[in-house]
Amino acid sequence: MKEKIVAFHDKYYKFLLAIPISFLLFSFIYIGFFYYKNNDIMYKDISLTGGTSAIIYEKINSNELKQFLFDKLEDVSIKEISDLVTQEQKAVIIETRSSAEETKDVLEEYLGHKLTEENSSFEFTGSSLSESFYKQLLLAMVFAFVFMAIVIFIMFRIFVPSAAVVLSAFADILMTLVAVNLFGMKISTAGIVAFLMLIGYSVDTDILLTNRVLKRKEGSLNHKIFGAFKTGMTMTLTAIAAVGVALFIVKSFSVVLTQIFSILIIGLLFDILNTWVTNVSIIKWYVEEKEKK
Amino acid sequence: MVCRREREEMKLKLTWRIWILIICLFFSFLTVFGIPPSFLQKGVLITSVESNSTAFEQGLRQGQIITKIDSQQVSSLNDFTASLHGKFDSNESIKLIITTKEGEVILYSNKTPQITVSEIPKTKIKLGLDLAGGSRALVKAQDFDLDSSAVRDLVDITNNRLNEFGISDVKVVPVSDLSGNNFMLVEIAGATPKDLQDILAKQGKFEAKIGNDTVFIGGKDRDIASVSRNAQDSGIERCGESGGSYFCRFRFNIYLSEEAAKRHANITAGLDIDPENPEYLSKKLDLYLDDKLVDSLFIGVSLKGQVTTQVMISGSGTGVTEQDAFTDAQNSMHKLQTILITGSLPYKLEIVKLDTISPLLGKEFTKSILLAGIAALLVVSIIVFARYRKFKSSLALLFTSFSEIIIILGIASLIQWNLDLPSIAGILATIGTGIDQQIIIMDETKQEKYLSLKERMKRAFAIILGAYFTGLVAMIPLMWAGAGLLKGFAVTTIIGITTGVLITRPAFTDMMKKIGE
Numbered sequence: 001m002k003e004k005i006v007a008f009h010d011k012y013y014k015f016l017l018a019i020p021i022s023f024l025l026f027s028f029i030y031i032g033f034f035y036y037k038n039n040d041i042m043y044k045d046i047s048l049t050g051g052t053s054a055i056i057y058e059k060i061n062s063n064e065l066k067q068f069l070f071d072k073l074e075d076v077s078i079k080e081i082s083d084l085v086t087q088e089q090k091a092v093i094i095e096t097r098s099s100a101e102e103t104k105d106v107l108e109e110y111l112g113h114k115l116t117e118e119n120s121s122f123e124f125t126g127s128s129l130s131e132s133f134y135k136q137l138l139l140a141m142v143f144a145f146v147f148m149a150i151v152i153f154i155m156f157r158i159f160v161p162s163a164a165v166v167l168s169a170f171a172d173i174l175m176t177l178v179a180v181n182l183f184g185m186k187i188s189t190a191g192i193v194a195f196l197m198l199i200g201y202s203v204d205t206d207i208l209l210t211n212r213v214l215k216r217k218e219g220s221l222n223h224k225i226f227g228a229f230k231t232g233m234t235m236t237l238t239a240i241a242a243v244g245v246a247l248f249i250v251k252s253f254s255v256v257l258t259q260i261f262s263i264l265i266i267g268l269l270f271d272i273l274n275t276w277v278t279n280v281s282i283i284k285w286y287v288e289e290k291e292k293k
Numbered sequence: 294m295v296c297r298r299e300r301e302e303m304k305l306k307l308t309w310r311i312w313i314l315i316i317c318l319f320f321s322f323l324t325v326f327g328i329p330p331s332f333l334q335k336g337v338l339i340t341s342v343e344s345n346s347t348a349f350e351q352g353l354r355q356g357q358i359i360t361k362i363d364s365q366q367v368s369s370l371n372d373f374t375a376s377l378h379g380k381f382d383s384n385e386s387i388k389l390i391i392t393t394k395e396g397e398v399i400l401y402s403n404k405t406p407q408i409t410v411s412e413i414p415k416t417k418i419k420l421g422l423d424l425a426g427g428s429r430a431l432v433k434a435q436d437f438d439l440d441s442s443a444v445r446d447l448v449d450i451t452n453n454r455l456n457e458f459g460i461s462d463v464k465v466v467p468v469s470d471l472s473g474n475n476f477m478l479v480e481i482a483g484a485t486p487k488d489l490q491d492i493l494a495k496q497g498k499f500e501a502k503i504g505n506d507t508v509f510i511g512g513k514d515r516d517i518a519s520v521s522r523n524a525q526d527s528g529i530e531r532c533g534e535s536g537g538s539y540f541c542r543f544r545f546n547i548y549l550s551e552e553a554a555k556r557h558a559n560i561t562a563g564l565d566i567d568p569e570n571p572e573y574l575s576k577k578l579d580l581y582l583d584d585k586l587v588d589s590l591f592i593g594v595s596l597k598g599q600v601t602t603q604v605m606i607s608g609s610g611t612g613v614t615e616q617d618a619f620t621d622a623q624n625s626m627h628k629l630q631t632i633l634i635t636g637s638l639p640y641k642l643e644i645v646k647l648d649t650i651s652p653l654l655g656k657e658f659t660k661s662i663l664l665a666g667i668a669a670l671l672v673v674s675i676i677v678f679a680r681y682r683k684f685k686s687s688l689a690l691l692f693t694s695f696s697e698i699i700i701i702l703g704i705a706s707l708i709q710w711n712l713d714l715p716s717i718a719g720i721l722a723t724i725g726t727g728i729d730q731q732i733i734i735m736d737e738t739k740q741e742k743y744l745s746l747k748e749r750m751k752r753a754f755a756i757i758l759g760a761y762f763t764g765l766v767a768m769i770p771l772m773w774a775g776a777g778l779l780k781g782f783a784v785t786t787i788i789g790i791t792t793g794v795l796i797t798r799p800a801f802t803d804m805m806k807k808i809g810e
Contacts, residue, residue, distance in 0.1 A: 090654075119651070121654070124647045125645070126644075129433075132474070133776075133778075136471040137774050139471060139774065140775075143770040189775065196768075201729075207759045230736065234677075237676070246666070253657075260718055
């Protein structure tokens, strides 16, 4: 069985690269169209566009509320928060582009009582500020990525394997972004933090692979790759399981953590493809070419 | 004899790296729970003491712990309310002995002590606003480029104003972002003061004019020498009703600087006597706050051309009931006094972000995060056990990850870092990468058995250091991006991965070696 897989991989690993390449191509085209249509690379929630997020700690029928708010506030969306165990509704989150004062007035009109800090929370971000937040967070992403790439190049000091690691991390982030857009997820500041986390998570397995292949003298190339694969898959699957369980628990409770965990899981799934197909194929190709010379 | 040998082996098992981990863990427990551990302490914590109250004068202060009232032990909030219950029903002054950890305080009063109390927090961990509740405002100048010295002035003035309003437990700091914009960040724990927006965003430009001539402007270092705030020279003068609503007039004295008083004399010298109202001069003293007319005062004839430093300022408040009008007048007076004392800012302010977060959800939230963390660790240990079939190793992995959380929390409480949601996300991220690295170490110990253990560990560390540095540099831009509101994520992640690489990973490696041998 194992020999068969090895023989298959030896024969076809270059062709396997077609999978990530087609994914990447699709991603680029998709993001291009997305940008053309929305003038941005992702859907943003009010923490990045500016507006108000209000939480009311009451049992409120969210459909009725939405009907009421629909023509009174700008761009309203409503989510419910419920208890993990009893599934009983605990609060509603109202997000709108309107200002905090306006939102508060309209909500008080609907509820028929005052909203105080006892029964509600309000978060307001001005649109110019959130716009600059967004730009800076994207900039922070770019910087983080570049810094990471520099460390990788210093660490391995060989172009092709280093570039393979950086490419895998890049593909990972791009594919995750595409998936998130396809799901129609509105990204918050926390979501961008999740992408930052992804940079760290995705290069871990790539570093492991590259280190085992380049710096070990013992064993065949396939042996080294397979060893790295076993360790790396344990790492990624453990992470996916842990994040998945955490996601299940916070899902009803925290919108912020739900988004972070969802993006991480998507990213980790793509990491499997990008480390064990993209990166493995490139580094195997590189080592075999070098051995021929 | 056998027993002794076993003990020697036990001793051998703990290498210095493991000892460092144990010591760090011990100190982290101390910083998280305090000495003596706060969950063992009985009593209630004083969270605020009204200034100028009897309680304050007698030495009760914020942060003290009340253990006894009269002869009744106080170990919970219920005890506290029960011990005061019914004591102040009659209006007579009674004696109250309050015992705190610092000593006894005796109060004679006819009112309940003007203090607020809460249960003693079980840990020293400080939660951020988004978990503990409170308010946060990010303020910037409108059409004015705040440089770092201007923002420091703004912080000073705001601090003054907040103090004048009696708002405690507040943090006002300058922050800047990646594009070099400067902001003022105001964070207030607990209840959000009313009119916060007003206090923060008011430019506070106070001008007193006669006709078009400015007589004096607000600010203690400028034209105002002092502002009366005692009951004698300031207060509500009278209330009345007009057209179905109520109004109350307030007045207070201010003292002008010599220079402003002379200016006042020069301007009034040129005024005529009002023919219709011969007691007063022809023009009034108009008071403007942020370019809006607050009040107009008649100027008595006797003041014409006189150098006088004492000036009475007045204004009014309105309301649906007399009580409302009274409160409104009091608030307006307070605001005006504050602005006269603290002076104005040379620019208009804009609140670009304002969050008021209820403390209600925080507790349950913390619970659900803890639950999520425990569940995640459990799943991890099940997977690791299933994969390696080694009970000891799996236990060591779990113990190491758990230690890492405690050490991060310990360092966070040591540097008084407020744990907000981004910080918690950071801790989760660290634990995730931490477990990944421990899996690398476990696998390395199993591989290439002909190599020495030491050699294999060295290899594991090469990978771990690589991962560490990539993680570290990826966090650095986040320290500044978005006015530092996501800094918590970077801070806990950096604390976490650094702890990992310096303390927990080496200890785990040694544990693996020992288990491997």
